[in-house]
Amino acid sequence: xxxxxxxxxxxxxxxxxxxxxxxxxxxxxxxxxxxxxxxxxxxxxxxxxxxxxxxxxxxxxxxxxxxxxxxxxxxxxxxxxxxxxxxxxxxxxxxxxxxxxxxxxxxxxxxxxxxxxxxxxxxxxxxxxxxxxxxxxxxxxxxxxxxxxxxxxxxxxxxxxxxxxxxxxxxxxxxxxxxxxxxxxxx
Amino acid sequence: xxxxxxxxxxxxxxxxxxxxxxxxxxxxxxxxxxxxxxxxxxxxxxxxxxxxxxxxxxxxxxxxxxxxxxxxxxxxxxxxxxxxxxxxxxxxxxxxxxxxxxxxxxxxxxxxxxxxxxxxxxxxxxxxxxxxxxxxxxxxxxxxxxxxxxxxxxxxxxxxxxxxxxxxxxxxxxxxxxxxxxxxxxx
Numbered sequence: 493x494x495x496x497x498x499x500x501x502x503x504x505x506x507x508x509x510x511x512x513x514x515x516x517x518x519x520x521x522x523x524x525x526x527x528x529x530x531x532x533x534x535x536x537x538x539x540x541x542x543x544x545x546x547x548x549x550x551x552x553x554x555x556x557x558x559x560x561x562x563x564x565x566x567x568x569x570x571x572x573x574x575x576x577x578x579x580x581x582x583x584x585x586x587x588x589x590x591x592x593x594x595x596x597x598x599x600x601x602x603x604x605x606x607x608x609x610x611x612x613x614x615x616x617x618x619x620x621x622x623x624x625x626x627x628x629x630x631x632x633x634x635x636x637x638x639x640x641x642x643x644x645x646x647x648x649x650x651x652x653x654x655x656x657x658x659x660x661x662x663x664x665x666x667x668x669x670x671x672x673x674x675x676x677x678x679x
Numbered sequence: 680x681x682x683x684x685x686x687x688x689x690x691x692x693x694x695x696x697x698x699x700x701x702x703x704x705x706x707x708x709x710x711x712x713x714x715x716x717x718x719x720x721x722x723x724x725x726x727x728x729x730x731x732x733x734x735x736x737x738x739x740x741x742x743x744x745x746x747x748x749x750x751x752x753x754x755x756x757x758x759x760x761x762x763x764x765x766x767x768x769x770x771x772x773x774x775x776x777x778x779x780x781x782x783x784x785x786x787x788x789x790x791x792x793x794x795x796x797x798x799x800x801x802x803x804x805x806x807x808x809x810x811x812x813x814x815x816x817x818x819x820x821x822x823x824x825x826x827x828x829x830x831x832x833x834x835x836x837x838x839x840x841x842x843x844x845x846x847x848x849x850x851x852x853x854x855x856x857x858x859x860x861x862x863x864x865x866x
Contacts, residue, residue, distance in 0.1 A: 502748035502755055502826045518723045518801055520705060525750060528826065536705045537751035538725060538801070561689035562799040563712060564724035568689055569799055606841075610797045610849045612749040612756055614705055614725070617798075618847075639689045639715065654793075655866050660805075662797045662849040669856040679842050 501528040504535065540617035544586035545574035545663050547605070547623045547671050548597060550644055555671070556595055556627075557650070557664075559641040570643065570653065571664045574619065583620035591624055593633055595642050600626025605670050610662055621667050623674065647672060688715040691722065727804035731773035732761040732850050734792070734810045734858050735784060737831055742858070743782055743814075744837070744851075746828040757830065757840065758851045761806065770807040778811055780820055782829050787813025792857050797849055806850050808857065834859060 507524040519539040526532055548556040555572070562569050575590035577583055584602055591597050605621040645653075650668050653659045659668070673679035694711040706726040713719055735743040742759070749756050762777035764770055771789055778784050792808040832840075837855050840846045846855070860866035 497826055497828050499746065499755055499828065502746065502828065504748055504750050517721065518707060518725070520707065523750070534704065535750040538705070559686065559689065561691055562796075563691050563710070563722040564801060564803045565796060565799055565805075568686055569796075571799075606844050607847060608849050608852065609749075609752060609756075609847045611802070611804075612752055612758075612848050614751060615798070616751045618752075639684055641684050641686065641689065655860075657793050660794060660796045661799050662795050662853060665795065666849060666852055666856075669853075673842075 503528060504533075507532065510534075536614065538611070538615040538617070540576075540615055541579070542577045542583065542617060543574055543619045543663075544577060544583045544590060545572055545619055545621045545667055546587045546591045546599075546602075547572055547621065547667050548591060548595065548599070548627055549623065549625050550627060553647045553675060555645060555647065555650065555668075556597070557643045557645055558594060559643055561639065569661050569664075570659055571661050572667050574663060584622060587620070587622040587624070592630065594638075594640060596629055596632030597624070597627045598630050599624035600628075605667070605674070608663065608666055619663050621663070621670065623671065647675065690715060691720075694719065697721075723801065725798070725802040725804070727763075727802055728766070729764045729770065729804060730761055730806045730850075731764060731770045731777060732759055732806055732808045732854055733774045733778045733786075733789075734759055734808065734854050735778060735782065735786070735814055736810065736812050737814060740834045740862060742832060742834065742837065742855075743784070744830045744832055745781060746830055748826065756848050756851075757846055758848050759854050761850060771809060774807070774809040774811070779817065781825075781827060783816055783819030784811070784814045785817050786811035787815075792854070792861070795850065795853055808850070808854050810858065810861065834862065 504525045509523050522536045525535050557570050573594040577586045603623045605623050607620045691712045696710050709723045712722050744757050760781040764773045790810045792810050794807045
């Protein structure tokens with residue numbers, strides 16, 4: 493590095509929001525911002541309400557996944573259940589609701605694991621991860637037009653799928669790495 | 680599940696692209712699509728050229744990170760170096776270029792690790808992860824207006840930061856979990 497920067501130099505300051513788009517569902521914001529060297533630039537990003545992901549532990553070392561078609565990538569993904577936070581909802585409530593709606597389970601305990609940022613370059617989304625234990629099947633009620641196939645895998649099978657590049661969804665991969673640490677008593 | 684679906688039921692078929700936005704930088708596409716039950720809906724997503732992330736191994740178990748301000752979340756993130764694929768560029772070339780531009784290193788070997796999808800719900804981005812070994816400092820040349828602070832951490836320190844929710848960027852977290860498996864000779 494020719495010049496050493498301090499953290500203060502990294503900060504970008506908003507001048508004005510110059511556009512907001514909301515074509516159908518995705519909200520996008522365009523800001524004029526000023527860098528620490530007084531240079532001006534544009535920052536554009538997707539606005540997201542946040543989401544919750546659930547690690548549904550059927551029994552120790554055995555988890556419930558869903559298969560879902562993801563249109564932007566035109567392929568079916570193997571994922572852990574997750575969903576967007578509704579307005580005014582706490583993320584743990586989202587986790588309970590999505591576990592019930594997507595796969596039809598209630599949980600005796602819903603434990604906070606961590607929060608992750610999937611798209612820091614052009615989005616403000618945060619995903620809160622919860623570990624659901626003591627599951628009870630009560631019947632599901634997926635959203636209209638939401639097609640899912642549930643699938644049970646052991647952690648070992650799932651980790652093998654990560655290794656073989658078959659589970660590539662970041663939220664699912666991270667949840668599995670964390671679950672492995674938790675199961676081993678490391679975290 | 681009241682009704683059992685097969686993988687065929689998950690697939691969504693494009694009817695037409697009904698809008699494309701490109702306000703400043705982010706490209707967004709809105710498609711009318713048909714579900715397997717013939718219901719019609721809208722799918723909207725960000726178009727992304729893909730990216731490459733580099734795990735720069737300074738020495739065994741010691742990696743080079745960058746601190747960067749991420750405007751959408753208004754905070755400084757500790758990340759591994761990464762950047763968007765230029766038009767016509769192979770992802771391994773992107774990895775080499777970004778390693779050189781962002782932190783000023785060349786690598787003797789650049790090994791493919793895996794590819795991940797950060798935002799399957801509303802974007803087509805894929806991030807290819809490479810492990811860079813045999814590093815040599817040759818001087819950096821970051822993009823105009825790109826402010827970075829390099830920071831060296833051991834894998835142990837970095838994993839501790841994940842555990843304490845201090846590294847939340849998904850691509851960085853996943854690269855570290857993979858690197859830990861590789862170092863342990865497991866993957």
